Amino acid sequence: MSLIDEDEALIAAAVKGSAYAWEKLVKRYEPRIYNHGLRLTGNPTDAMDLMQEVFLGVYRNLHRFRGDAKFSSWIFRIAHNKAVDMNRRKKLMTVQSKADDDFDILDSLPGEVKTEPEHRLNEQQLNSQVLRMLAQLPMEQRLIVECKIFQSLTFEEIAELQDMSVNTAKTRFYTALKKLKVVSEEANVLSQD
Amino acid sequence: MSCPKTEHLTKEYFSSGLSEVSKQEMESHLRSCERCNQELESLLLVQSKLESWQDQRVPHWNRGMELYRREHGQNESQGRIFDLWRWLPTATSFAMLLLVVLNTSLVIGDQGVSLSFGDSSASSGLESRLDAFQNNQQAKLAEFVARIENRQDSNNMQLMQVVFDQTQQTTAENLERIYTFFEEQRLQDLEDMRVGYQELANNDYETIRSLEQLAQYVSFSGEVR
Numbered sequence: 001m002s003l004i005d006e007d008e009a010l011i012a013a014a015v016k017g018s019a020y021a022w023e024k025l026v027k028r029y030e031p032r033i034y035n036h037g038l039r040l041t042g043n044p045t046d047a048m049d050l051m052q053e054v055f056l057g058v059y060r061n062l063h064r065f066r067g068d069a070k071f072s073s074w075i076f077r078i079a080h081n082k083a084v085d086m087n088r089r090k091k092l093m094t095v096q097s098k099a100d101d102d103f104d105i106l107d108s109l110p111g112e113v114k115t116e117p118e119h120r121l122n123e124q125q126l127n128s129q130v131l132r133m134l135a136q137l138p139m140e141q142r143l144i145v146e147c148k149i150f151q152s153l154t155f156e157e158i159a160e161l162q163d164m165s166v167n168t169a170k171t172r173f174y175t176a177l178k179k180l181k182v183v184s185e186e187a188n189v190l191s192q193d
Numbered sequence: 194m195s196c197p198k199t200e201h202l203t204k205e206y207f208s209s210g211l212s213e214v215s216k217q218e219m220e221s222h223l224r225s226c227e228r229c230n231q232e233l234e235s236l237l238l239v240q241s242k243l244e245s246w247q248d249q250r251v252p253h254w255n256r257g258m259e260l261y262r263r264e265h266g267q268n269e270s271q272g273r274i275f276d277l278w279r280w281l282p283t284a285t286s287f288a289m290l291l292l293v294v295l296n297t298s299l300v301i302g303d304q305g306v307s308l309s310f311g312d313s314s315a316s317s318g319l320e321s322r323l324d325a326f327q328n329n330q331q332a333k334l335a336e337f338v339a340r341i342e343n344r345q346d347s348n349n350m351q352l353m354q355v356v357f358d359q360t361q362q363t364t365a366e367n368l369e370r371i372y373t374f375f376e377e378q379r380l381q382d383l384e385d386m387r388v389g390y391q392e393l394a395n396n397d398y399e400t401i402r403s404l405e406q407l408a409q410y411v412s413f414s415g416e417v418r
Contacts, residue, residue: 022256023256026256027256030251030256031248031250031251032248034249034251035246035248035249038249039246044249044252048252048254051251051254052254055256123247126245126246126247127246127247127249129242129245130242130243130245130246133239133242133243134243145243148207149240149243149244150243150246154208154209154210155207155208155209155210156210170204170205170207170208171204173204173207174200174203174204174207177203177236177239177240178236180239180243181235181236181238181239184238184239184242185235
């Protein structure tokens with residue numbers, strides 16, 4: 001049975017009231033949704049809030065899922081829209097821009113993560129670097145980078161998702177990459193000093 | 194040194210919908226244009242850095258219950274099993290409390306099993322009979338006690354009478370004996386005195402004489418008096 005078939009079976013069972021199927025479905029997709037939220041919001045608390053909102057939305061609308069699209073695409077669309085809503089409410093970008101000088105994901109992670117082995121620490125440092133870079137982008141550019149690089153969507157899919165032209169999507173992505181290049185180069189200069 | 198194609202080329206490079214012809218043209222240009230090549234490499238380096246992201250573990254959260262709590266009242270069917278198990282101990286305790294409060298009684302007899310709650314007619318009839326029996330017993334007991342007391346009083350009176358009579362009789366007898374004893378003692382004393390006098394008379398005439406004189410004197414004095 002393929003993942004898609006498994007998804008459909010789990011969805012059917014969850015709609016009929018199977019808590020087990022629902023939990024299995026959530027477990028399957030929660031890492032993707034949580035990390036999506038972490039990259040967009042920059043902190044675990046907001047990422048958890050976003051993830052819970054996403055699965056609440058999924059839960060309420062599960063019976064409407066017809067299988068016309070892949071479930072993974074459907075759930076990511078919900079996650080994307082929830083992130084946009086949350087950004088409107090909390091102005092995440094503003095907060096992150098102000099805090100960028102002192103921002104460190106290691107400070108915002110649970111204590112147990114900090115005490116893990118060295119390779120995990122290195123992993124955290126890489127993630128922290130990614131978050132520092134993303135924090136320099138406005139939310140609309142961050143969403144484009146998220147969709148293109150981390151979710152591997154095409155420009156056509158992004159355009160449809162964000163209700164824009166394909167060319168605008170390409171331009172916005174290019175602008176974001178150029179800004180990230182500048183940020184990255186500045187960071188390298190600072191670290192060499 | 195700038196190139197007018199750099200922006201267009203880099204935008205299209207990340208597009209997945211390029212035709213083979215377009216790809217070949219792009220590669221050909223990149224080989225010849227240092228500016229575009231450098232720009233593309235720097236952007237690919239940025240992409241590489243971003244792709245170094247390692248998925249974080251999701252912190253623990255209660256997947257089912259969080260949603261059930263937030264959706265409370267709308268998805269009763271999903272929570273039915275959980276609710277049953279969660280409320281089972283409470284329901285059992287409540288049922289046991291009801292059994293105690295309602296005074297539930299289960300009677301298994303020859304005529305079958307009967308379950309009754311509170312003060313049923315059967316138990317109230319039984320209770321009234323028990324009360325009547327208790328009253329009857331108390332009355333009988335009181336009567337018995339009164340009878341015992343009367344009998345005891347009469348016995349005591351008789352006993353006291355007997356004791357009194359016997360005591361009185363004994364006392365009279367004792368007095369009689371004492372009187373007899375004293376009388377005997379007095380007579381014996383008189384006899385002793387008489388014997389003594391006789392012995393004295395036998396032993397000393399003078400003495401007898403004087404004694405006879407004394408006796409005469411005594412009897413004379415008695416006669417005078």
